[in-house]
Amino acid sequence: MTDTQAVVLKDLKVGFGKVQVVDGVDLTLERGQAMALIGESGSGKSVTLRAILRLFPEGRSRITGTVAVSGRDVLGLSKRELADYRGREVSMIFQEPLLAFDPVYTVGQQITEAILRHEKVSKAEARARALALFERVRIPSPERRLDNFPHEMSGGMRQRAMIALALACRPQVLLADEPTTALDATVQIQILLLLRELQRDLGLSIILVTHDLGAAVEVADRISVMYAGHIVETGSARQIVRDPHHPYTIGLLRSRAEGAMDKGARLQTIPGSPPDLTNRPAGCPFAPRCFLAEERCRRERPPLGAVGDGHQAACWRAEEAAAAFRAGQARELACA
Amino acid sequence: MSVTTLSPSPALAQPLARAPIDARDRGGPAQPLLSVSGLQKHFPVRKGSGPKQVVRAVDGVDFETLKGETLGIVGESGCGKSTTAKLLMGLIERDAGEMLFDGEAVGSRALPWRAYRRQVQMVFQDSYASLNPRMTVEASIAFGPKVNGVPGRQAVERARALLARVGLEPKRFAGRYPHELSGGQRQRVNIARALALEPRLVLLDEAVSALDKSVEAQVLNLLLDLKAEFGLTYIFISHDLNVVRFISDRVMVMYLGRVSEIGPSDTVLAEPAHPYSHALLHAMPSLDPDNRTQEALLAGDPPNPIDPPSGCRFHPRCRLVAPVCSGTEPPLDPVGPAHRAACLARQPGSGHPDAPAVREAA
Numbered sequence: 062m063t064d065t066q067a068v069v070l071k072d073l074k075v076g077f078g079k080v081q082v083v084d085g086v087d088l089t090l091e092r093g094q095a096m097a098l099i100g101e102s103g104s105g106k107s108v109t110l111r112a113i114l115r116l117f118p119e120g121r122s123r124i125t126g127t128v129a130v131s132g133r134d135v136l137g138l139s140k141r142e143l144a145d146y147r148g149r150e151v152s153m154i155f156q157e158p159l160l161a162f163d164p165v166y167t168v169g170q171q172i173t174e175a176i177l178r179h180e181k182v183s184k185a186e187a188r189a190r191a192l193a194l195f196e197r198v199r200i201p202s203p204e205r206r207l208d209n210f211p212h213e214m215s216g217g218m219r220q221r222a223m224i225a226l227a228l229a230c231r232p233q234v235l236l237a238d239e240p241t242t243a244l245d246a247t248v249q250i251q252i253l254l255l256l257r258e259l260q261r262d263l264g265l266s267i268i269l270v271t272h273d274l275g276a277a278v279e280v281a282d283r284i285s286v287m288y289a290g291h292i293v294e295t296g297s298a299r300q301i302v303r304d305p306h307h308p309y310t311i312g313l314l315r316s317r318a319e320g321a322m323d324k325g326a327r328l329q330t331i332p333g334s335p336p337d338l339t340n341r342p343a344g345c346p347f348a349p350r351c352f353l354a355e356e357r358c359r360r361e362r363p364p365l366g367a368v369g370d371g372h373q374a375a376c377w378r379a380e381e382a383a384a385a386f387r388a389g390q391a392r393e394l395a396c397a
Numbered sequence: 398m399s400v401t402t403l404s405p406s407p408a409l410a411q412p413l414a415r416a417p418i419d420a421r422d423r424g425g426p427a428q429p430l431l432s433v434s435g436l437q438k439h440f441p442v443r444k445g446s447g448p449k450q451v452v453r454a455v456d457g458v459d460f461e462t463l464k465g466e467t468l469g470i471v472g473e474s475g476c477g478k479s480t481t482a483k484l485l486m487g488l489i490e491r492d493a494g495e496m497l498f499d500g501e502a503v504g505s506r507a508l509p510w511r512a513y514r515r516q517v518q519m520v521f522q523d524s525y526a527s528l529n530p531r532m533t534v535e536a537s538i539a540f541g542p543k544v545n546g547v548p549g550r551q552a553v554e555r556a557r558a559l560l561a562r563v564g565l566e567p568k569r570f571a572g573r574y575p576h577e578l579s580g581g582q583r584q585r586v587n588i589a590r591a592l593a594l595e596p597r598l599v600l601l602d603e604a605v606s607a608l609d610k611s612v613e614a615q616v617l618n619l620l621l622d623l624k625a626e627f628g629l630t631y632i633f634i635s636h637d638l639n640v641v642r643f644i645s646d647r648v649m650v651m652y653l654g655r656v657s658e659i660g661p662s663d664t665v666l667a668e669p670a671h672p673y674s675h676a677l678l679h680a681m682p683s684l685d686p687d688n689r690t691q692e693a694l695l696a697g698d699p700p701n702p703i704d705p706p707s708g709c710r711f712h713p714r715c716r717l718v719a720p721v722c723s724g725t726e727p728p729l730d731p732v733g734p735a736h737r738a739a740c741l742a743r744q745p746g747s748g749h750p751d752a753p754a755v756r757e758a759a
Contacts, residue, residue: 101609102580201697215698216474245473246636250680251693272609275682279689298686316614317639317684327618328643331611334579 067092067234067266068113068151071127075108075117080338082108084290085126087365090234095260095267097277097298099313100287103335106270109287110236113268114147131233149179152227156239158219162211168222169207172229179230194225198255217248224255228263235259237269241276253279274313278302283371286310289336289346292365296372306374306383308351315389345376353378353385419597419628421516422464424500429461430598430630431485431517436494438480442703453702454480456654458494459729462598467624467631469645469662471638471677473699477654478634482602485632486519498598515545518591522603524583528575534586535560535571541593552593559589563619581612585619592623602634617644638681642666647735650674653702653710656729660736670738673711709741721748 068090075083083105090096098106111117112124115135128135130151138146155161163171172191176182182190188207195203198221211219220240227235237256241249257280260267271277277284278298285295286309294307305311312331333350336342342349348358357377365375368383376382436458439451455477462468470478483489485496487503487510498516501508521527528537538556543549557567563585575583584604591599601620605613617640624631635641641648641662648662650671658671669675676694683690695714700706706713712722717740725747727739741747745755 101611217698245699246638247473247677247680247693247695248698250682250690251696253682254690254693257689273682274610275684278684278686279682302684302686313610316611327621328614330614330618332615334581334612335609 065092066090066129067094067131068268069127069129070109070113071129073109073112073126073128074124075105075112076123077117077121081341082290082338083112084341086287086290086292088285088292088295090266090268092233092266093260093264094283095257095269095281096283096285097269097271097281098285098287099271099274099277101272101335103289103338104287105290106287107238110153110238110268110270113234113236114151114153115143116153145179148175148227148232149230150232151234151236152230152232153236153238154220154223154227154240156242158216158223159211161223162219162226164211167208167210168214168226169209172207172222172226175226175229191225191229194228195222197228197259198222198225200225216244217251220244220248220252221255224252224259228259231263232265234266234268237267239271240269242271242273249276250279256280274302274317286313289338289341291346291375293347293376294374295365296369296374300369300372304369304372304383305386306368306372306379307347307376308353308378308382309347310374311382311386312350312352314386353381421597422499426464428464428500429497430464430499431632432461432495432497433485434459434495436481436484436496437492438477438484438489439492450703453654453705455484456702456705458651458654458656460649460656460659462630462632463647465628465630466646467633467644469641469648470632470634470651471636471641471648472651473636473677475653475699475702476651477702478651479602481651482519482600482632482634486517486600487514488519515594516596517598517600518594518596519600519602520584520587520591520604522606524580524587524607525575527587528583528590530575533572533574534565534578535567537575537586538590538593541590545594555593556589559592560586562592562623563589564615565589579612581608581616584608584616588616588619588623592627595627596629598630598632600632600634603636604633605640606635606637613640620644638666638678650677653700653705655710656739657711658736658738658740659729660733660738664733664736670732670736670743671711671740672715672717672742674738676714676716709739717742717749717751719749719751 066089070086070088073083073086086109098109100106113128124136169191173187176187176190191207192203195206200206200218200221214222241252253276256267259265269280281298284298284301285292288309294310301310305314315329316331331350336346344359344361345363348354363375363377365373368374368379436455438455439453442450442452458481472478484491496503498508498513503513504510535553535556538559539552542552542555557571560567560570565582565585605616608616623629633644645662647660648665649659650657652673658665658669658674665674666678669678679694708723708725709727712718722741725741727741729737729739730744732738732743741749742751745753
């Protein structure tokens, strides 16, 4: 691990009962970088994110592998150290801020509480910091809004307040779990732009979990695609969108409604549904739905291999897949 | 992979397939299937003492749905699109307004609600909440026909044929309960249930919004196939403009309980006439890493429908705002072929500086 790496996951496995939800994830987030984890529900993207904060109860979950944040081993932290670490070094924003806030305290109280827990400052100073944060995330009339209860705010404003709370103790890493899914498109773009601005101005490292490729492209420098508990492709946003090498990524790109040239034409879909994690198929987990699957894919699971500069894909037939995508693009251009 | 088998089943071809011209058709193809005028719904809000307030959820909506088309309805949350759907379905009572279904007033003696609802069905966003957890999916689908007088065995047969049609093998799925299905499978059941009464109009209220992208594409394809096969008309409500552009023939944009623009989807979603539609389009993520969105055209959240702004309801957030906008409520006037927009900047002689010049009698 070098100084420039904010988060390093090595062979991370998370299991609940009989289900292995995350099955060997390797991921490196550089300082100041924004990465998006995309995938369908059940792909393990949120579980991976929560494992970085160790948000799962010890008794009912199994976490193995390495989680290192700024060189510290997170899995080895004691209870006390963990409480210091959460919010101070890494903090998180959630999909539904109404559930993440405590409904019986004002938003201002909750932010000052977080500051007072981590730093030796006076109450007045903490309140001033909270006010500055509200201004930073551009909440209108911040002084008055600090004394609001969560239910008195609109959805977009609550998500801004959530971001203010997450930034209260100046963490290095911000984890965002579907932060805009519950919001209107017009509000979503405001929040995405705010995240991008905070990353640039504060040098934050961000991991954004989303199922929306569009939202990922708006914020992230790098994109990792997850499927059935594995990262199947990782690369720069440009590489993933323009030159995908994994058939699943290609399927995601093709099935988007805006890619359809003619109205009334059928969308290209990925057949079938995600695999049952309690009963994992041998070989590549995507093989039963893949348009390129061959005998080998059903036998052996492909490792994440380099297909370009900083671009990796876990597919035995990555080159064929990429060629098929390019051919499809050429056809579309010819038709247009 | 049972969910992808989409071959039409022979059992279904007989009882459900309908000739292109429906036996129930009255006014012919040129008559709109549903025309709505002055639709209005206000919800009272209780807030201690003080003046009585109402949420103007739907505040004077006029539109028509043509036979065989898909009409998309888009807008932010709180714009009244779901309330409109519920009013159309009669799930809540309208305060005012007229609804004509194929030329007959809904709720009149000629077309009582019960007869109307047989021809109009709805699919909701939450696939789980809209199914009875104690009924097998087969029983849920057969329930509507049974209530409407179809003999039990025939209703069950129809349910099984429909399950096969939406891509769920009846042998495997008919006896299952909703919690035993995935979200995409449940939404297929909801679609099958909506079709069980052989409706002419199907209201889809965010029907694909809760699904994963790959499953969403499968369900959209299914909806297209079913529409062609059964000669359906759709009203498709969604906040995802890309999906609406893909599936709709015409699009209606709503803002704070009013229609702000309506027209062919290629026009409205490519060259919108209303600044609000423009801002909505601009808010969609670009999917181009070299051309990311640089600024949000709309700041803040949608305003409160309890106390909508005077004049044009969009004027406080509008980039074309002029003094005249706060005083005059813009009518929904034509701006192009089959294309209407409620914006003073597009209407000749409105007093807005950007308005096109009034054409002399020509």
